[in-house]
Amino acid sequence: MSLVQTGAKKMWGYRHVILIVLWLVYIINYFDRISVLTFLPLIRADLDLSHEQIGFAASIFFFAYAVAQVSAGYLADKIGSKRVMYLAIVVFTAVTFVTGLVRNYTQFILLRLGLGLGEGHHFSPANKTISDWFPKSEKGRATAFFSTTWAFAPAIIPVLITYIAAAMGGSWREIFFVLAIPGLVGIAILWYFVSDKPEEMLAKGRLSQEEYDYIKAGLVTADEDNVKKLGIGVIIKDPSLWLYSLQLFCLLAIYWGSTSWISSFLFEQHGFSLKTMGLLASLPYAVAIISTMLGGTLMDKVFHRTKPVALISFLAAIPILIYMGQIPKGSTNLLILMLILNGFFVNMVWGVIYAYPQMRYPKEVIGSAVGLTNGLGQLGAFISPLAAGYLVHKTAAGISYDNVFLMFAGFAAVAALVTFFLKEEPFVIKEDDGNKQEASASL
Numbered sequence: 089m090s091l092v093q094t095g096a097k098k099m100w101g102y103r104h105v106i107l108i109v110l111w112l113v114y115i116i117n118y119f120d121r122i123s124v125l126t127f128l129p130l131i132r133a134d135l136d137l138s139h140e141q142i143g144f145a146a147s148i149f150f151f152a153y154a155v156a157q158v159s160a161g162y163l164a165d166k167i168g169s170k171r172v173m174y175l176a177i178v179v180f181t182a183v184t185f186v187t188g189l190v191r192n193y194t195q196f197i198l199l200r201l202g203l204g205l206g207e208g209h210h211f212s213p214a215n216k217t218i219s220d221w222f223p224k225s226e227k228g229r230a231t232a233f234f235s236t237t238w239a240f241a242p243a244i245i246p247v248l249i250t251y252i253a254a255a256m257g258g259s260w261r262e263i264f265f266v267l268a269i270p271g272l273v274g275i276a277i278l279w280y281f282v283s284d285k286p287e288e289m290l291a292k293g294r295l296s297q298e299e300y301d302y303i304k305a306g307l308v309t310a311d312e313d314n315v316k317k318l319g320i321g322v323i324i325k326d327p328s329l330w331l332y333s334l335q336l337f338c339l340l341a342i343y344w345g346s347t348s349w350i351s352s353f354l355f356e357q358h359g360f361s362l363k364t365m366g367l368l369a370s371l372p373y374a375v376a377i378i379s380t381m382l383g384g385t386l387m388d389k390v391f392h393r394t395k396p397v398a399l400i401s402f403l404a405a406i407p408i409l410i411y412m413g414q415i416p417k418g419s420t421n422l423l424i425l426m427l428i429l430n431g432f433f434v435n436m437v438w439g440v441i442y443a444y445p446q447m448r449y450p451k452e453v454i455g456s457a458v459g460l461t462n463g464l465g466q467l468g469a470f471i472s473p474l475a476a477g478y479l480v481h482k483t484a485a486g487i488s489y490d491n492v493f494l495m496f497a498g499f500a501a502v503a504a505l506v507t508f509f510l511k512e513e514p515f516v517i518k519e520d521d522g523n524k525q526e527a528s529a530s531l
Contacts, residue, residue: 116271341471
């Protein structure tokens with residue numbers, strides 16, 4: 089490694105400014121999403137909905153979100169990540185405001201669809217921006233830091249908004265009017281600080297030549313003309329693309345299934361008050377901030393691979409999830425311990441799993457790769473909350489979620505199995521039969 093690259097590696101650089109802004113804007117995204125899920129027990133009572141209807145309402149968001157992933161990745165590659173993120177923020181901010189006015193189930197479903205389409209155009213361009221700004225040696229930690237948004241946000245949002253709601257007399261509607269304000273802030277900071285490529289900030293004088301050279305030297309790239317000619321066809325023949333999509337499907341099924349129902353689980357099965365429910369619902373995500381960064385650090389500094397961290401995460405999660413639904417009512421200390429362990433191991437893999445496409449595929453198609461795989465993966469987030477609504481059942485002791493957590497454990501087992509078969513070597517482009525271009529995975 090040259091002295092220039094060594095100096096850039098150690099310095100605080102503009103790439104870190106980009107990362108922090110992406111992190112802050114995605115927190116705003118999560119405020120809107122988590123607020124709906126936190127207030128599901130109150131929304132269900134207010135609109136007189138069944139558990140099955142609430143499960144469908146939670147899931148339909150992820151169906152729209154999954155559909156949006158494919159177009160989001162394609163648009164990020166074609167017109168630039170920043171423009172697509174602008175579109176996403178405008179849409180989900182408007183839909184969030186209108187959510188406070190919802191009066192019936194049909195309106196609620198339509199707004200959930202709108203929120204999914206809006207927020208679904210945010211992740212792939214944000215991930216592509218990280219891919220374009222961070223060298224391979226830093227992708228694990230950079231992606232892990234960005235991934236703490238889905239640990240940090242659920243850790244603080246339930247506490248914050250339930251306390252605000254309690255101060256307002258227990259009403260949930262006013263929260264959504266207030267949440268329109270952060271969306272406007274997000275648009276402003278995205279416009280000022282973020283660019284699609286390092287070249288733009290180099291020309292503006294915000295990025296040093298030293299840091300620029302360091303970033304460019306560490307990117308996963310390929311013959312740009314060949315990649316543009318083939319498009320997404322470069323990678324769809326790679327079996328690991330589909331295995332990775334299944335792995336992501338399972339992880340998102342666990343995460344969003346539990347996130348969608350954790351408030352209801354604590355409120356209904358364990359009988360906690362609104363304030364206590366908010367605090368306990370935040371516990372797994374508070375711990376996840378640490379474990380997500382730990383996973384990224386282990387990948388960059390210890391294993392230099394994604395699979396070992398993923399296997400630790402999924403295999404440890406299986407017994408924890410099985411036991412979670414079996415905890416007797418009144419065993420608060422045991423419940424707290426299991427919430428903490430659940431948050432630690434399930435979330436350890438986030439930075440690693442979203443660094444995988446950046447490590448394997450050329451930057452010229454990373455938007456499409458992330459959009460396609462995340463779109464397929466988000467179907468797990470669609471199916472899981474919906475299925476959970478049908479698995480909730482009544483017992484002599486009250487409402488039980490034991491079968492729900494058994495389902496989550498099953499997803500963890502499948503994810504662990506799939507992880508064994510993933511290839512981690514960089515994907516390459518090669519010529520075959522003269523002038524014919526095709527993609528192949530290095531063995």
